[in-house]
Amino acid sequence: MKLLLTVLKGIHKPAVYVSHRRCLSSCASGGLLPHSDEPLIVGSSRELVQRLGSQVEVRTAFITEEEERAFLRELESGLKKKRYEFDHWDDAIHGYRETERVSWGAACEEVLNRVRSAAFPEGSPLLGPVHILDLDKTGYIKPHIDSVKFCGSTIAGLSLLSDSIMRLVKEDAANEWLDLLLPRHSLYILRNEARYNFTHEILKDEESVFNGQKVPRQRRISVICRNLPD
Template sequence: MYTATLVSEVCTTRMQHLSAVSRCLVKRSSGYSCRKLCIANSQLALGDEPVLVVGSNPGLLQRLASQVEVRAGFITEEEEAALLKELEPGLKRKRYEFDHWDNAIHGYKETERATWGPSCAEVLNRVRSVAFPPGSPLLGPVHVLDLDQKGYIKPHIDSVKFCGSTIAGLNLLSASVMRLVEQDSPAERLDLLLPRYSIYIMRDEARYKFTHEILKDEESFFNGQRVPRQRRISIICRNLPS
C-alpha cells in the first residue's frame, strides 16, 4: 500500500509538471489484488508514489513527519462494501443535521458502534495495529461520521476530555481534502489528500496544536488540483486520554 509522500509547496514547478499528466497508479500490496487508484481524474505523483501531504514549508513537513500519515488503498472495495452494509441501515434512519453541538460540523449524521461483524472487525483491528502502540488503551465505541455532499467540517481541535493523543480514520465513498492549521501560527499549514479507501492518522502535536477540517466541495482543492467531494463516511478510532 502507498504511504504518504511529504512534499513542500516549494516544489511547485516539479509538482505542476507532474500533475499535468493524467495518470492512474496501480496499487500492489501483500494480501490485496492489484487495482487502479485514481483521484479526481488525475493523480499528483513524485516517482512511483502519490503525493498525499503538502505543506507551507519544509520545516513544518519535517516537524510533523512522524505525526501525520495518509495511506492510500488501506482497504479494498469489498471491505468498504462490508462496512457500509453494517452502517447504512442505522444511518438511513437519521437525518442530516446542520447544527452541531459545538458548531464544528455542517450537514452530517453521526453514530457510535461498539460491535461489528467478523470481516469489519478484522478491518478495524488492522486500523488499530498501524495507528496505536500494542497495549494502548482505546476508546471502545468507534465513531462514525456521515458527511453530506454539501456538508463540511469546520476548523477545530477535538477535546482532550474525550480522546487521547492519536486519531485514525478510514475514508469511505469519496476523496476529500483535510487541512491542518497551527492554532498559534496560522501561516503554518498542511493539506492532506484523503483518497477513497484511505486511512489518515494524526498524533501528538498535530492532534493538539493544529486545527483540522474537511473542506467544502466548492473549496476542495489539493495543491491546485480540484478534488470533487461526494458524500463521505469516516470511521474513526481513538485512544483514551492520558
C-alpha cells in the first residue's frame, strides 16, 4: 500500500497520511469519484493507516446506476410512509428514516450477494434483516459504536444517492482518526478493531470536507449488512 504525506486543511491536524485505493471497476456517473491517484482514506498517522489497512475498505463503483434504481424502486414506497426523525432513541442519528428488509427482488439480491462475498468470510452467519438508513440532506450520524450484543465483527454498507464522509475516531484517544470518502455507489467495510475500538459517524453537510475539498451532502440512503456476534 502506497502511503504519502499530505496536508489536510480544516480537519483535525494539518498533517495526515493517506491510503490510495484505486477504482475497482468502471466508475458509474452521478457522484464524486476520485481519480485513481487520489485518496479514499486519510488518517492521523502512518502507523494508524497501516494498522487498520486491512480492516477499513472503500470500494468505489460497487454498484451501477441501474442497480441503485433497483434498490430505490423497492425501498421508496415504504420509506415515504415514514417521516424523518430528529431525535434517535440513543441520540446517535439526526434527521433519519430507517427500516429493515428480509426479502428482495432478484436484482437487489444479486448485489447483496456480492456484498456478502466481498465483506464476510465464507460461512459467516449474517444478521438476517438488512438495515436501511435514510438520511435527510440535513441529517447526520453522531459518533457511536454499534452494540456488540446485536452484531458481530464486520459491517458493510452501500452508499446510495449521495457522496459522504465517514469519520472513525479511537474511543480512548481522540487524536487517532481516519476519514473515509464514501462516493455514491461505493461499498465501505469496517472490520475488527475498526469496528470495536473506533466510533464512526457520517458528517453533516456543513462539515463534509475531505482532504481539503468540500464534499456536498445530499439525501443519503445506506444499505447495511452485518454478521452475527460470535
